[in-house]
Amino acid sequence: MAGGRPGRPALDAQPWVVRLRGPLFDLGLALLIGLFGLFGTAPAGADQPGVVPPDGRAYTLVVVAALALAGRRRWPLATLAVSAGATSAFLVLGHAYGPILFSLFISVYTVAAYRPVRSAAIAAGAALVAVLVHDFVSAGTTPGLAGVVPGAAWVVVPFAVGVTVRVNREATARNRAEQSRKLADEERLRIAQEVHDVVGHGLAAIYMQAEIALHLLPKRPEQAETALTAISRTSREALDELRVTLAVVRRGDDRAPTPGLGQLDQLRDRLAGAGLPVTVEVTGEPRDLPTAVDLAGYRVAQESLTNVLRHAGSATATVRIGYTPTEVTVEVTDTGPRPGAAGARPGPVSRPGGAPATDGHGLAGMRERVAALGGEFAAGPRPEGGFRVYARLPVEPLS
Structure with missing residues (x-):
């Protein structure tokens, strides 16, 4: 058995x-x-x-x-x-x-x-x-005691040693099991963040494009076709990325292709089709980044822009990427009017059509991604209006 x-x-x-x-x-x-x-x-x-x-x-x-x-x-x-x-x-x-x-x-x-x-x-x-x-x-x-001690020592001493070994072995097994559970929890969190980012971004873009199509359909049906085409393209891209993410999970292969800051132009174009104009500005010399850093930077930009699409209504957004020999920074700002306290996104915010929206786990997920890499993260309303998300990700200096 x-x-x-x-x-x-x-x-x-x-x-x-x-x-x-x-x-x-x-x-x-x-x-x-x-x-x-x-x-x-x-x-x-x-x-x-x-x-x-x-x-x-x-x-x-x-x-x-x-x-x-x-x-x-x-x-x-x-x-x-x-x-x-x-x-x-x-x-x-x-x-x-x-x-x-x-x-x-x-x-x-x-x-x-x-x-x-x-x-x-x-x-x-x-x-x-x-x-x-x-x-x-x-x-x-x-x-007397002198007659009992020699014989007793041959039992008491090995018993004490054996119990000590057993306790240490069980403690080691518990620590190993706890470490395994911790690694499993971290992996589940990583998968949840990936799925949240992929699905959340795709659904937000599809929702906005569908709103545009419904608005145009009664009056200008010929222009609604553009929004419907964008919905088809966005859903296909989101499904493809979700399939890749789930395939990586099934295979346990971290070497599979993952999104990175080099794909911001495609992200910008996709959001433009959803009605969100995005400007991308790059300072410093772009270079190859560690996979984890590249993915984290992309997800911060993607989730930030998804939140703009969800919460900010008619707005524009700017993504600024800064490269230095020792770090990369990602800053996303928008011009949308959103109330809220500094450092935290507001609670319910009206979407187009009157439906309430919440931030969910977006900011928490970004913060955890950045913290896991030893970086810094900040998010909150801007004094001049709109919202700002900032992440600094350390990178090994070039040799």
Whole structure:
């Protein structure tokens, strides 16, 4: 099952190479600890008076405790039960502390690192009791602190280390998941801004052209054809740009062509057909810009002009693009009468025909685009009338 058991890695969800690597490592570790126990048990008790020299039973317990480690990650509780039982029997028989304790150490660590804290603590407590049994059996009386601490350390220390590793691993997983969610949210916001800019601009232009056509149709039907032709052209261009945007989203290909400041002339012509005269002024030497900067500059100009078309009624607009070695500026001003407080576009504003209009997410989207690139953004009414939108986008200096 892909989800695995609670507190254990989802083994079936991992590549087979990863699933195989863990068991092979555990098998190698078990063999290494077993060999260490076989060759190190006798020397460990050689200098300790009053201990029983290791015999066949002692070496059997050492091997059993070591081989249990081969399944430590798949069956951590069973591994701990085997190693703790073997270690307890080894010590009850009177043998000295030796390499068998490393099997217990690793087993306790594994339970703490791979099982929920509650069940791990219960299992570690049971293992601690098993390890301390020999102190009561051998002495026949209640041992003092000096007799309990050495055995307890082989359980308490690996348990603390395992819990710490588990907590850190879970914190890392949470941070990774949070980062993934953040990136997904940022991507959704970027897509929403792109779709808003493309669809909003196209629909605003189509709306104004349709108003013109409806106005001309009863009196001068021959001139209404021009507006209808402009509607057809604008809708086709908006659909084409929307298809490109959605295709980029589906493919996840940021290398696809995107609009830029070089297309302002086409934008100007499209808006002229919708009844908004636009003047484009460029200062400085136009040059290739990073894709993100070029797109952001174009979207600021496009959304600003779309808002003029929506809110300003009969007006003209001017787009000023300034190039310097370290930045590019975009300023859009219009002559339309629009009330409102500085720094914020007004609430409901009358469109032609009496329908209310709101700015929606236009200014917020522009501000977020510019801020994401480390630039500056300002928008508000002009003292001489009309509205002004200004964006400064930093660019890496030319080498």
